[in-house]
Amino acid sequence: MxxxxxxxxxxxxxxxxxxxxxxRGQTDVSEHTxxxxxxxxxxxxxxxxxxxxxLRTGQTFIMGLIVPSMGDSHFGDVAQGVMQSIRSxxxxxxxxxxxxxxxxxxxxxxxxxxxxxxxxxxxxxxxAAFMERLSKEQTTPLIFINRRFAGAAGSFVGIDEExxxxxxxxxxxxxxxxxxxxxRGPHTSIGDLRYAGFRAALSDAGLAFHPELxxxxxxxxxxxxxxxxxxxxxxxxxxGRPDGVMxxxxxxxxxxxxxxxxHGLRIPExxxxxxxxxxxxxxxMRIPLSSVAIQGHELxxxxxxxxxxxxxxxxxxxxxxxxxxxxxxxxxxxxxxR
Amino acid sequence: MxxxxxxxxxxxxxxxxxxxxxxRGQTDVSEHTxxxxxxxxxxxxxxxxxxxxxLRTGQTFIMGLIVPSMGDSHFGDVAQGVMQSIRSxxxxxxxxxxxxxxxxxxxxxxxxxxxxxxxxxxxxxxxAAFMERLSKEQTTPLIFINRRFAGAAGSFVGIDEExxxxxxxxxxxxxxxxxxxxxRGPHTSIGDLRYAGFRAALSDAGLAFHPELxxxxxxxxxxxxxxxxxxxxxxxxxxGRPDGVMxxxxxxxxxxxxxxxxHGLRIPExxxxxxxxxxxxxxxMRIPLSSVAIQGHELxxxxxxxxxxxxxxxxxxxxxxxxxxxxxxxxxxxxxxR
DNA sequence: TTGAAAGCGCTAACAT
DNA sequence: ATGTTAGCGCTTTCAA
Numbered sequence: 001m002x003x004x005x006x007x008x009x010x011x012x013x014x015x016x017x018x019x020x021x022x023x024r025g026q027t028d029v030s031e032h033t034x035x036x037x038x039x040x041x042x043x044x045x046x047x048x049x050x051x052x053x054x055l056r057t058g059q060t061f062i063m064g065l066i067v068p069s070m071g072d073s074h075f076g077d078v079a080q081g082v083m084q085s086i087r088s089x090x091x092x093x094x095x096x097x098x099x100x101x102x103x104x105x106x107x108x109x110x111x112x113x114x115x116x117x118x119x120x121x122x123x124x125x126x127x128a129a130f131m132e133r134l135s136k137e138q139t140t141p142l143i144f145i146n147r148r149f150a151g152a153a154g155s156f157v158g159i160d161e162e163x164x165x166x167x168x169x170x171x172x173x174x175x176x177x178x179x180x181x182x183x184r185g186p187h188t189s190i191g192d193l194r195y196a197g198f199r200a201a202l203s204d205a206g207l208a209f210h211p212e213l214x215x216x217x218x219x220x221x222x223x224x225x226x227x228x229x230x231x232x233x234x235x236x237x238x239x240g241r242p243d244g245v246m247x248x249x250x251x252x253x254x255x256x257x258x259x260x261x262x263h264g265l266r267i268p269e270x271x272x273x274x275x276x277x278x279x280x281x282x283x284x285m286r287i288p289l290s291s292v293a294i295q296g297h298e299l300x301x302x303x304x305x306x307x308x309x310x311x312x313x314x315x316x317x318x319x320x321x322x323x324x325x326x327x328x329x330x331x332x333x334x335x336x337x338r
Numbered sequence: 339m340x341x342x343x344x345x346x347x348x349x350x351x352x353x354x355x356x357x358x359x360x361x362r363g364q365t366d367v368s369e370h371t372x373x374x375x376x377x378x379x380x381x382x383x384x385x386x387x388x389x390x391x392x393l394r395t396g397q398t399f400i401m402g403l404i405v406p407s408m409g410d411s412h413f414g415d416v417a418q419g420v421m422q423s424i425r426s427x428x429x430x431x432x433x434x435x436x437x438x439x440x441x442x443x444x445x446x447x448x449x450x451x452x453x454x455x456x457x458x459x460x461x462x463x464x465x466a467a468f469m470e471r472l473s474k475e476q477t478t479p480l481i482f483i484n485r486r487f488a489g490a491a492g493s494f495v496g497i498d499e500e501x502x503x504x505x506x507x508x509x510x511x512x513x514x515x516x517x518x519x520x521x522r523g524p525h526t527s528i529g530d531l532r533y534a535g536f537r538a539a540l541s542d543a544g545l546a547f548h549p550e551l552x553x554x555x556x557x558x559x560x561x562x563x564x565x566x567x568x569x570x571x572x573x574x575x576x577x578g579r580p581d582g583v584m585x586x587x588x589x590x591x592x593x594x595x596x597x598x599x600x601h602g603l604r605i606p607e608x609x610x611x612x613x614x615x616x617x618x619x620x621x622x623m624r625i626p627l628s629s630v631a632i633q634g635h636e637l638x639x640x641x642x643x644x645x646x647x648x649x650x651x652x653x654x655x656x657x658x659x660x661x662x663x664x665x666x667x668x669x670x671x672x673x674x675x676r
Numbered sequence: 677t678t679g680a681a682a683g684c685g686c687t688a689a690c691a692t
Numbered sequence: 693a694t695g696t697t698a699g700c701g702c703t704t705t706c707a708a
Contacts (some may be wrong), residue, residue: 001477014678016679016702017680020703021678024703028677030678033678045475047450049393049453049700049702050702051393051452051701051702052393052701055389055683055686055703056701057702057703057704058684060389069418070408070433071410071414071415071418072409072411075408076408077409079409083435094430094432095408096431097417097421109385113386115387115389139340223623224619225619225622225623225624226622254623255623281562281589281620282619284563284564285563285592286563286567342685342686343686344686352694353696354687355687356693356694358686366694367693371693386685389686390685390700393699393702394686394687395686
């Protein structure tokens, strides 16, 4: 049986009220009893029953975070970031996977049932009628990460995806590339935004856009590496080969680099590469790969801070939108590992 | 304000008891009222206050899982596995990162405070006085994953780490390798166990052990790839080069393969490789890499089932130890991607 | 400085 | 088939 306030009270011949006060740091208790209580509580290894406390106070000091899947390192970064910004305020975090959105509604119900003080949702898909209804009827603060739901009220923290494409492209242009290929991602809104950024960077620099240098690399078949490799081979067989390549993921970029080496190209003399995601393990393989970092950690931190503000009793009721800027991570380029 | 039992009761002129019964599926209610209640509850979007329910029943239907870090895909797999096995029993899962054990105690306190019905702990380090104390005083079922704590009572689910080394080595032997190198991992108990398995497999097959073919590859400096690459170069410069290489991680193995190709060796004709971890993205790069899979998902499932048994009211009070067998994933070997 | 009473929302165990 | 009473462990409020 866990130790309760009542138990400590009985042992020390005090009322449980006094114990409660001491343990929460109220000041209207004599130093003497305070010391006694603290010591006994420690000895007995008292842990307050948070369930009971929450029922009484209406605050659980738990925030809920729903991610599409566990074990994706990007979502892990987000979770870490959220934790980091809320823990010092005494909040805990419950992380639930939505199985790529399939179980999103159930998880939301679960977390709301558990009375979380704020709900953070990392979503891939756009809109959902469910969300709209939810955000109308619900008093629990809602924070959307990554994608906003059309028509849903709630705050939003996201990556400026267009910048991801823009920065990558600008980097290559800065290195002197003129014919830039894009191994582009899926036709989701994220994929499209990055693509738009790529196009914008080209036109900002007054460079021509070459449709034949855009390759889809997110089909379901084959590994990412292979899709990069195959896509690059196709590009190299065509006329007018690229002198710069950007890819939707780092592993795709590695594939394209290998294909280029296979064709006898020299990196970086005749062709340059940039990935996205900044997956360090992958970027630090045989040829160091520069990459545009999607800062999951910062995303999480910002979202966490927003959740705090909304959950606090400060009466802050508004919602806000914040975009996090992606960051280029440059890596030295050497021909072969030494 | 969220809807409460009392609200529905007032609206329908019933007692909250009746509402409670209907919503929990008790049978001693007339079909008529049952229908009325169900409908109104749905309309109002009633969500039971789990906090209150838990306080009353003493069960939270939440399990806690502590992992060293979020975003490591292995731990993600474990979490998925746990979820999968407990969700159908109505349990939810709270996942907390321990920042590589640094905040282990605080997270444990937090979760116990939250009255989780069972606590699963993925740990890297051995022993800890804290654990021993905990397991003695605590009534909450404890399940350790990966590493057991010396002297701690609680169930244990782990990988048979010795088999990881054994299987990898046996695989190479089966392919005809006689001089097998090991790019070994850190000098933790896991690293040592795998190493022991490697040695055992050699001696089972009557092959000589060559100490000069064992290389440390888990130092802190340089990427895993680089450590594999450099380690392999050293081996190839030495006399009596290996004809089979096993590595503590897949990325290390890729590094060793590259170094070998650089030296003009042919894979698999003159040398064969096997990794561990079965990181699919990495294994399916230019040269498909066979790897010993550490089945995080199965680990999680087993741990989840054990947690269910221990948390259930079945009165099961014992503890058990289970070892999960690692599994070799063979991949076809081609010289270069086509 | 200490404590008694009341109640958060729910349900187990009993009436009716 | 429906409702009453009591209480889970805690904290808010107010009194001693």
